[in-house]
Amino acid sequence: MSEAPTKGARWAMWLPLGLFAGFAALLVVGLMWPADKTVKSRFVGQPLPEFNLAAASDDRPGLSRADFVGGKPRLLNVFASWCVPCAAEAPQLEALRQAGVEIHGVALRDHKPELAAFLARNGNPFSRIGADNLSVVQVGIGSAGVPETFVIDSKGVIRHQHIGVIMADDVPKLLAKLREAEQ
Amino acid sequence: MTAEFGLAALWLAAALAALQLFAGALALTRKGEALGGAVRPAAVVQGLLALASFIALVIVFVQTDLSVKLVHNNSHSAKPMLYKLAGAWGNHEGSMLLWVTVMGLAGSIVALVERRLPEKTMLATLAGQAFVSLGFYAFLLFSSNPFTRMAPAPEGRGLNPLLQDPGLAFHPPTLYIGYVGLSIAFSFAIGALITREVSPAFARAMRPWVLGAWIFLTLGIVAGSYWAYYELGWGGWWFWDPVENASLMPWLAATALLHSCSVLAARNALRAWTVMLGVVAFSMSMVGTFLVRSGILTSVHAFAVDPERGSFILALLGIYIGGALTLFGLRASTVTEGERFAVVSRESALVFNNVMLSCTLGIVLVGTLYPLLAEALGQQVSIGPPYFNPFTAIFVVPMLLVMAVGPLLRWRRDEFGRVRKGLILPALAGLLVLGLAISWKPAHVLPVIGLALAPAIGIASLLPLRGRKLRQVKLPLWGMVFAHFGVALSLFGMASDSAFTSEKLVAVNVGEKVAVGPWQIGLKSIDPVAGPNWTALEAVMEARYHGGDAITLHPQSRSFWSPPQQTSESALVTRWNGQLYAVLGDESEDGRWQLRLWWKPFVPMIWFGGILIAFGGFLALLGRVASDLRRIVARNKISYRRQRQGR
Numbered sequence: 001m002s003e004a005p006t007k008g009a010r011w012a013m014w015l016p017l018g019l020f021a022g023f024a025a026l027l028v029v030g031l032m033w034p035a036d037k038t039v040k041s042r043f044v045g046q047p048l049p050e051f052n053l054a055a056a057s058d059d060r061p062g063l064s065r066a067d068f069v070g071g072k073p074r075l076l077n078v079f080a081s082w083c084v085p086c087a088a089e090a091p092q093l094e095a096l097r098q099a100g101v102e103i104h105g106v107a108l109r110d111h112k113p114e115l116a117a118f119l120a121r122n123g124n125p126f127s128r129i130g131a132d133n134l135s136v137v138q139v140g141i142g143s144a145g146v147p148e149t150f151v152i153d154s155k156g157v158i159r160h161q162h163i164g165v166i167m168a169d170d171v172p173k174l175l176a177k178l179r180e181a182e183q
Numbered sequence: 184m185t186a187e188f189g190l191a192a193l194w195l196a197a198a199l200a201a202l203q204l205f206a207g208a209l210a211l212t213r214k215g216e217a218l219g220g221a222v223r224p225a226a227v228v229q230g231l232l233a234l235a236s237f238i239a240l241v242i243v244f245v246q247t248d249l250s251v252k253l254v255h256n257n258s259h260s261a262k263p264m265l266y267k268l269a270g271a272w273g274n275h276e277g278s279m280l281l282w283v284t285v286m287g288l289a290g291s292i293v294a295l296v297e298r299r300l301p302e303k304t305m306l307a308t309l310a311g312q313a314f315v316s317l318g319f320y321a322f323l324l325f326s327s328n329p330f331t332r333m334a335p336a337p338e339g340r341g342l343n344p345l346l347q348d349p350g351l352a353f354h355p356p357t358l359y360i361g362y363v364g365l366s367i368a369f370s371f372a373i374g375a376l377i378t379r380e381v382s383p384a385f386a387r388a389m390r391p392w393v394l395g396a397w398i399f400l401t402l403g404i405v406a407g408s409y410w411a412y413y414e415l416g417w418g419g420w421w422f423w424d425p426v427e428n429a430s431l432m433p434w435l436a437a438t439a440l441l442h443s444c445s446v447l448a449a450r451n452a453l454r455a456w457t458v459m460l461g462v463v464a465f466s467m468s469m470v471g472t473f474l475v476r477s478g479i480l481t482s483v484h485a486f487a488v489d490p491e492r493g494s495f496i497l498a499l500l501g502i503y504i505g506g507a508l509t510l511f512g513l514r515a516s517t518v519t520e521g522e523r524f525a526v527v528s529r530e531s532a533l534v535f536n537n538v539m540l541s542c543t544l545g546i547v548l549v550g551t552l553y554p555l556l557a558e559a560l561g562q563q564v565s566i567g568p569p570y571f572n573p574f575t576a577i578f579v580v581p582m583l584l585v586m587a588v589g590p591l592l593r594w595r596r597d598e599f600g601r602v603r604k605g606l607i608l609p610a611l612a613g614l615l616v617l618g619l620a621i622s623w624k625p626a627h628v629l630p631v632i633g634l635a636l637a638p639a640i641g642i643a644s645l646l647p648l649r650g651r652k653l654r655q656v657k658l659p660l661w662g663m664v665f666a667h668f669g670v671a672l673s674l675f676g677m678a679s680d681s682a683f684t685s686e687k688l689v690a691v692n693v694g695e696k697v698a699v700g701p702w703q704i705g706l707k708s709i710d711p712v713a714g715p716n717w718t719a720l721e722a723v724m725e726a727r728y729h730g731g732d733a734i735t736l737h738p739q740s741r742s743f744w745s746p747p748q749q750t751s752e753s754a755l756v757t758r759w760n761g762q763l764y765a766v767l768g769d770e771s772e773d774g775r776w777q778l779r780l781w782w783k784p785f786v787p788m789i790w791f792g793g794i795l796i797a798f799g800g801f802l803a804l805l806g807r808v809a810s811d812l813r814r815i816v817a818r819n820k821i822s823y824r825r826q827r828q829g830r
Contacts, residue, residue, distance in 0.1 A: 020504055020505060026552060027500075
């Protein structure tokens with residue numbers, strides 16, 4: 001018992017520290033130069049799929065793919081009256097409309113009376129609203145939930161996807177994306 | 184007010200941790216010995232203050248105080264109470280606070296009850312514990328304050344809907360108790376290295392903590408795996424996801440530590456190795472936390488992604504793991520050696536198990552980090568089951584074989600011939616199943632090996648009971664038998680899941696019927712339903728096993744609105760011989776509904792086995808604690824008698 005350890009054994013005692021140093025170096029590299037991990041919908045850059053939705057409210061027409069072709073780039077806003085955050089982004093949508101942006105709405109699994117009440121309460125920035133009762137458009141453009149907003153250029157191609165509520169500081173960003181889509 | 188109280192308690196707890204560290208460190212020197220008396224009380228109060236702070240956070244969440252930024256970001260007034268509670272720890276800041284709370288409370292318990300070790304080692308241990316805690320307090324107070332206020336917002340954002348599940352509400356705390364329990368083992372190892380007191384007494388003092396942590400880790404992994412299985416709707420139970428690996432790695436290290444602790448406690452051997460595993464086990468907890476929190480690896484769980492926090496945790500990792508391993512390098516050579524043992528002995532089997540577990544740990548660690556390494560070299564790769572399954576099997580299969588034999592061997596020296604007879608039965612059972620499985624022309628090798636090993640190990644795990652009076656068998660032995668039998672059951676579940684699962688991916692009209700395995704399933708209707716904070720489409724299905732009675736299934740596809748997300752709630756039918764698993768997909772353009780159906784024979788054995796493993800650990804812990812208590816009572820009686828006789 002308790003004889004002096006051999007040289008080899010003494011060297012082995014430092015091995016864990018050496019391994020850990022290599023591991024730590026790897027983590028430092030990973031932290032300093034993070035890879036680009038922004039998740040983009042695979043539909044960005046793709047044309048809108050064919051669809052034709054009935055009108056979701058009495059005072060706005062329905063929506064089809066053809067409504068996005070020609071003229072200036074437009075916004076497509078996926079929303080619903082049962083969606084609480086959708087009410088929160090209403091002022092920003094109104095601001096975008098006043099800046100001259102045409103906004104088309106896709107009402108997801110909604111009912112006419114509730115939708116009318118929602119629009120009366122929060123304002124109606126949409127020029128057309130399609131009723132997407134079966135999530136056809138939602139799934140077709142790679143939207144995971146409500147609200148989501150897409151920038152569509154005048155050829156009907158999806159140029160940008162905004163996930164979640166549009167906050168006040170997102171408005172200039174969306175306007176920039178719309179201008180970008182014009183080129 | 185509550186939030187401010189919580190923050191104040193957190194600062195005070197940090198201050199006491201500093202006191203605990205400095206008093207403990209000074210008490211180890213000759214001049215500062217008088218300070219030693221302050222260490223235990225400081226540890227106790229520190230734990231209570233951390234608990235007070237955590238309770239304050241829970242209250243803030245229960246009240247849905249939206250002026251607290253963390254509540255606003257993670258809660259919503261419309262949420263069910265259970266998830267308001269779970270919201271308190273279902274986020275980065277809250278879970279870090281839970282971490283220091285568990286750590287502080289564990290420190291309090293050590294300070295209150297542990298009397299076995301030399302006082303100096305004890306002080307060094309508590310100082311080490313305070314040192315680790317201080318880093319996490321600093322992290323909370325300077326980088327992740329859970330009590331930050333903001334201008335009151337109209338409504339909160341809600342908890343990630345995937346996390347809105349009763350199982351998951353309790354999953355993170357379970358794992359955390361496991362992770363943090365290992366911090367005690369870490370501190371014991373540091374204390375023992377500082378005072379060079381690595382002895383059987385040290386192993387006995389550390390063992391209940393390792394056992395307790397290991398039980399919680401096991402339960403946490405089992406729960407997490409079952410959650411992933413039914414909630415994600417993919418029908419799989421293990422994905423080698425970085426977050427899963429983060430909990431598996433400390434478990435592997437803790438399993439090895441548990442076994443080497445036994446060797447050290449019983450035979451005073453494997454000293455340096457046990458200390459080393461004590462350091463590694465907790466290091467793996469921290470590394471796992473780092474990998475999950477820093478956003479350095481992408482994962483399906485995608486938690487708080489924040490490089491600044493990542494740097495902070497990396498600095499902590501460097502200080503604690505680097506520091507502990509440096510200490511190990513300096514001191515370990517003075518604690519090595521110990522009792523010798525022959526090649527065929529219980530010790531040897533346990534050393535083999537330790538080495539295999541460590542190699543498995545290495546394989547998992549390399550696989551988890553490889554994408555990072557490849558990225559540094561400019562490549563994007565993802566690593567999954569094709570790497571992990573065969574490479575871990577290389578080490579796990581021999582380990583399982585030795586696990587069947589090891590418990591039959593005697594300590595120190597044994598003859599293999601002595602145990603050979605007992606092994607005939609398990610070996611025959613294994614070979615028989617192997618023959619059956621091969622004749623059935625399998626597609627893969629690993630499930631066949633698993634199917635053959637499972638009955639062999641199952642029978643072998645009962646052999647240590649042979650020739651004993653069952654009533655007199657001690658609890659730790661029962662614990663081992665249960666745990667090893669649980670391993671066999673889990674293995675059986677895993678192997679039969681990958682060998683026998685039948686899967687159907689179909690699109691059907693309402694009214695149509697589908698067959699999967701022995702089941703006939705009819706889609707009756709699709710109805711909209713609404714919950715407290717979600718709406719869903721629910722399928723009503725009728726399932727008949729071999730044409731028997733109808734069982735109704737209700738899989739849903741749910742839409743949450745705050746934050747918006749869709750989840751699928753699978754429907755399960757559990758029978759003694761397996762599980763039927765149904766998921767409702769999207770509606771296709773022609774009005775048919777996509778269904779995913781699985782018949783998974785014996786799959787529940789995976790988790791049932793896991794629970795048995797944890798139960799085995801619990802029995803062992805109970806036995807150890809009971810015998811410790813008996814020893815304390817006996818010692819008190821003796822000293823009481825001596826006192827009386829002295830009079």
